[in-house]
Amino acid sequence: MKNKISDEITKIKKELYLKESIKYFDKKGFKNSKISEIALELDTSVGTIYNIFKSKEGLYLEYLIFKLNVFLEKLNSEKVDEPLLNLAVYLKYKYEIFIQIDENENSDKIKDPYFFHKLDIDNHPVVHEIHNFIEKQFKALAIESSYSHGHLAILFKKFSDGFIESYMIEPFDTNSIIDNTIKMFLNGVIKK
Template structure:
């Protein structure tokens, strides 16, 4: 029991620190900030910071994982008021664009500039986005019963949809236009190619 309590305290501490680290990375980026600066801003020692994260890279992966979990929680909240899969897919697009637009500085960092960054992270770090893909796959399966789709592998559809919407984000990052695409239009463009 003592070990469980100790683990919960550590997780809570990590989440509080990640909340503050999120503000730092999203206002200043990742590469330019040193561990000492982060510790100073958090009001803790560098040693205490290294007890939570063994390296700056581990901290960044934890930050991304934390943001993915937050996104999943928000998505479930936004979809809790609707049983319509199409509405929930549209809310996914809206939320994705909103979240990425609010994190521009963090996304401009050279570390994340690697187009395969999220793919690499998912394969190296136990796929933190898996629950989101599972949720999307379930939505596509439900949608398929109403509007038949060509692809019957719903998990594959979830990954394709993620990549399709990510294309809008990447374009926005590289060309600087506003990320205010119409979510309904984006969803319809994807579904048009997937209709049976």
């Protein structure tokens, strides 16, 4: 009984600490964050955080999973019967941080190489659900290609990742980034 109670307390602490850490990571990103600062924000010790999350990367991984679940909820809530519009919604939320940068904010987090989930979460169920969302859009478009729809989904994700990585190197006007991504990708995929 004692272990069961202890496990439940740890689970509740983990949820509470993660909830507060989300605000911190949203402001600081991964690279600029410090467990000691997070501990101060949470009014706890560094050791307690390490006992629950094992490392800064472990805590950030939980943050990314939370963010990806929010991302998936947004995709599903705005899903329509038109696959191109669904791809545009996917890009809208993927590019959101780059499109809505406030000049008064500290924009260092966009230069954070870990922000765009560079940690290993490819096998997490939420990542598979997002991939399936993209794959369904290519199936609905009935694109003739030598690639499977699953491969097209991966290529589309990577192609849009490229826009983000190029923005981190040299910012550009993002007014038409969604339309440009879709047009450029589909021009390279659809056989004429």
